[in-house]
Amino acid sequence: MKSAISWILVLFLTVSVLNNCLNNSVKRDIREKTAFMDKLRTLYSSGNSSKWPKPVLDPESLSTFSEIGHLPEISFPPENPYSAEKELLGKTLFFDPRLSKSEQIACASCHDPELGWCDNRTSSFGHNRQLGVRNAMSIINATYAKDLFWDGRVRSLEEQSQKPIEDQKEMSGHMDLATGKIAGIKGYHILFEKAFGDKTVTKDRISKAIATFERTVRSSASKFDKFIDGKADLYTDDELMGLHLFRTKAQCMNCHNSGYFSNNTFENVGTSLLGEKGEDLGRYLITKNMGDAGKFRVPGLREVSRTGPYFHNGSMATLQEVIEFYSKGNPEYSQKRQTIHEGILLKSEKSGMVRMLELSGKEIEQIEAFLKTLSSKVERVTIPELPK
Numbered sequence: 001m002k003s004a005i006s007w008i009l010v011l012f013l014t015v016s017v018l019n020n021c022l023n024n025s026v027k028r029d030i031r032e033k034t035a036f037m038d039k040l041r042t043l044y045s046s047g048n049s050s051k052w053p054k055p056v057l058d059p060e061s062l063s064t065f066s067e068i069g070h071l072p073e074i075s076f077p078p079e080n081p082y083s084a085e086k087e088l089l090g091k092t093l094f095f096d097p098r099l100s101k102s103e104q105i106a107c108a109s110c111h112d113p114e115l116g117w118c119d120n121r122t123s124s125f126g127h128n129r130q131l132g133v134r135n136a137m138s139i140i141n142a143t144y145a146k147d148l149f150w151d152g153r154v155r156s157l158e159e160q161s162q163k164p165i166e167d168q169k170e171m172s173g174h175m176d177l178a179t180g181k182i183a184g185i186k187g188y189h190i191l192f193e194k195a196f197g198d199k200t201v202t203k204d205r206i207s208k209a210i211a212t213f214e215r216t217v218r219s220s221a222s223k224f225d226k227f228i229d230g231k232a233d234l235y236t237d238d239e240l241m242g243l244h245l246f247r248t249k250a251q252c253m254n255c256h257n258s259g260y261f262s263n264n265t266f267e268n269v270g271t272s273l274l275g276e277k278g279e280d281l282g283r284y285l286i287t288k289n290m291g292d293a294g295k296f297r298v299p300g301l302r303e304v305s306r307t308g309p310y311f312h313n314g315s316m317a318t319l320q321e322v323i324e325f326y327s328k329g330n331p332e333y334s335q336k337r338q339t340i341h342e343g344i345l346l347k348s349e350k351s352g353m354v355r356m357l358e359l360s361g362k363e364i365e366q367i368e369a370f371l372k373t374l375s376s377k378v379e380r381v382t383i384p385e386l387p388k
């Protein structure tokens with residue numbers, strides 16, 4: 001009897017000692033984690049990015065790397081300087097469907113300010129409700145893109161604005177016809193005169209005015225901008241950890257960097273579907289360099305929570321899907337990565353910077369939470385009255 005009691009006592013003592021140890025180690029873990037998060041919070045909200053933890057980068061990304069941060073000021077080219085009158089004219093043209101053949105489709109039909117300046121469709125409906133092949137890009141912050149469109153086929157906003165007017169699937173018009181139509185609208189004369197000094201309507205002036213307006217469409221300060229400027233409490237722990245993962249373990253910064261969250265290069269993340277329905281050769285179509293088959297422009301990520309669906313073909317509906325895709329390193333089937341185009345065998349070579357990341361479910365959520373902090377408050381855009 002006595003020995004049974006002492007055994008119970010020994011057992012009881014052992015369990016309580018073990019329990020105590022476990023409790024202490026859990027407490028220590030929590031303390032360490034809290035200290036780590038506090039440290040990250042202090043560094044990232046210090047207002048000085050040189051104090052941030054070092055990013056995890058591949059050697060091949062170094063030449064195009066610059067730290068994430070605020071967007072630079074807008075700059076206007078000397079051959080098309082800013083004026084408020086030119087901006088107003090450009091804005092009016094941007095919302096005017098009379099630039100299209102059917103007089104039904106304006107730039108704003110596919111670049112709607114209420115839909116993040118795109119159309120939130122996989123691909124866009126254009127003239128006669130024809131479906132285009134690519135996902136409409138948002139025009140917000142396009143002023144920071146070096147080359148425009150998913151394949152970079154255009155180098156300036158001035159040159160760009162004529163393309164959709166003439167695209168048979170988009171506005172299906174001709175720039176000269178559109179120019180003639182605008183010139184015939186009396187109410188435009190005064191707007192051209194204020195913007196350019198006389199009322200002559202030319203396609204060059206139309207392009208310049210639209211480009212001027214587009215340059216002004218820029219993100220205002222987001223939660224991210226305010227947090228890194230010192231508002232340390234603005235971020236939740238998940239958003240903070242998401243920022244840290246974006247710069248380190250998830251290696252997004254290899255391509256999505258600078259204040260624009262793009263290094264303005266073309267990369268192959270294995271989305272071109274060569275040899276399959278929907279194949280898109282991307283940058284190759286412009287350069288004809290075999291190494292460019294399947295490359296697309298690295299898009300900026302500001303406002304990204306408002307501009308889905310994602311990728312050049314709108315193939316991903318949510319940010320979670322996109323991050324999961326990167327986490328798995330986009331396992332493409334090798335036999336499907338080639339195609340014969342105009343008699344030339346082309347292969348898609350996925351970038352070595354897209355690899356298995358093995359992010360946990362929690363980490364994927366945290367990166368998504370961080371990406372959402374890159375959106376600024378939706379500003380109400382007053383639609384200009386169309387001249388008669």
Ligand code: HEC
Nearest residue numbers: 107110124125126134135136137142148149150161164170
């Ligand atoms: C029918 C829908 C549609 C219409 C109308 C349209 N766009 Fe687009 N826009 C698109 C699509 C789709 C893309 C991407 C095309 C590509 O990459 O090949 C795009 C891309 C752009 C880009 C490139 C953004 C970037 O970051 O590279 C700009 C700028 C732009 N459009 C401005 C305009 C202007 C200005 C007009 C009116 C003159 C206009 N769009 C009319 C669908 C449209």
Ligand code: HEC
Nearest residue numbers: 250252254255267271296297298299310311312326351353
């Ligand atoms: C090797 C360069 C590279 C790396 C690394 C990379 N991206 Fe991308 N990202 C791209 C390119 C190129 C596209 C466009 C692909 C397409 O349209 O088919 C893209 C598209 C996206 C889009 C869609 C944006 C839109 O407007 O459609 C999101 C979101 C995104 N990336 C987030 C991330 C995140 C998060 C990471 C890190 C986990 C990451 N990227 C890592 C190059 C990269």
